[in-house]
Amino acid sequence: xxxxxxxxxxxxxxxxxxxxxxxxxxxxxxxxxxxxxxxxxxxxxxxxxxxxxxxxxxxxxxxxxxxxxxxxxxxxxxxxxxxxxxxxxxxxxxxxxxxxxxxxxxxxxxxxxxxxxxxxxxxxxxxxxxxxxxxxxxxxxxxxxxxxxxxxxxxxxxxxxxxxxxxxxxxxxxxxxxxxxxxxxxxxxxxxxxxxxx
Numbered sequence: 001x002x003x004x005x006x007x008x009x010x011x012x013x014x015x016x017x018x019x020x021x022x023x024x025x026x027x028x029x030x031x032x033x034x035x036x037x038x039x040x041x042x043x044x045x046x047x048x049x050x051x052x053x054x055x056x057x058x059x060x061x062x063x064x065x066x067x068x069x070x071x072x073x074x075x076x077x078x079x080x081x082x083x084x085x086x087x088x089x090x091x092x093x094x095x096x097x098x099x100x101x102x103x104x105x106x107x108x109x110x111x112x113x114x115x116x117x118x119x120x121x122x123x124x125x126x127x128x129x130x131x132x133x134x135x136x137x138x139x140x141x142x143x144x145x146x147x148x149x150x151x152x153x154x155x156x157x158x159x160x161x162x163x164x165x166x167x168x169x170x171x172x173x174x175x176x177x178x179x180x181x182x183x184x185x186x187x188x189x190x191x192x193x194x195x196x197x198x
Contacts, residue, residue, distance in 0.1 A: 044188035090196035111146035135176035
């Protein structure tokens with residue numbers, strides 16, 4: 001397989017027609033020139049938290065200025081409640097109660113450095129069109145603690161100090177899928193960067 005690295009500057013020039021796969025409840029934005037309230041970026045946070053799970057459609061329900069609930073269509077998963085950690089403006093946690101405990105996901109935007117890369121992996125006959133022999137993955141340059149996931153039997157700890165076990169945290173990346181899906185994640189991250197830096 002041949003791998004080719006494409007930098008974000010090249011990716012930003014790609015013009016894609018995206019079909020809307022995500023339904024997001026509208027949220028108000030702060031006035032221009034002022035810092036956005038947390039509610040303004042929660043839809044983008046939800047997209048990044050859900051991204052590693054795939055492209056299944058979902059809806060968001062606002063439960064306050066600093067919390068949203070994400071529910072996938074088809075009731076295949078329990079709802080995820082997504083919130084910002086107090087006093088940590090760039091750390092967000094999603095919790096979901098499952099039959100055997102609680103799934104906890106943490107997205108820490110302070111661990112991102114603001115850059116990203118699109119990786120292309122191609123195989124098969126060279127005569128085949130790229131869309132039939134190539135897959136793509138999006139990699140945000142981030143520290144290992146950027147994205148953490150684990151299941152706990154109980155939520156009996158402070159969510160600002162989650163005891164993630166070894167191996168539960170990784171740099172943030174989205175696995176192999178069609179190139180057209182990645183633009184929305186980059187756009188979401190760019191909007192979040194205005195508040196979280198990076």
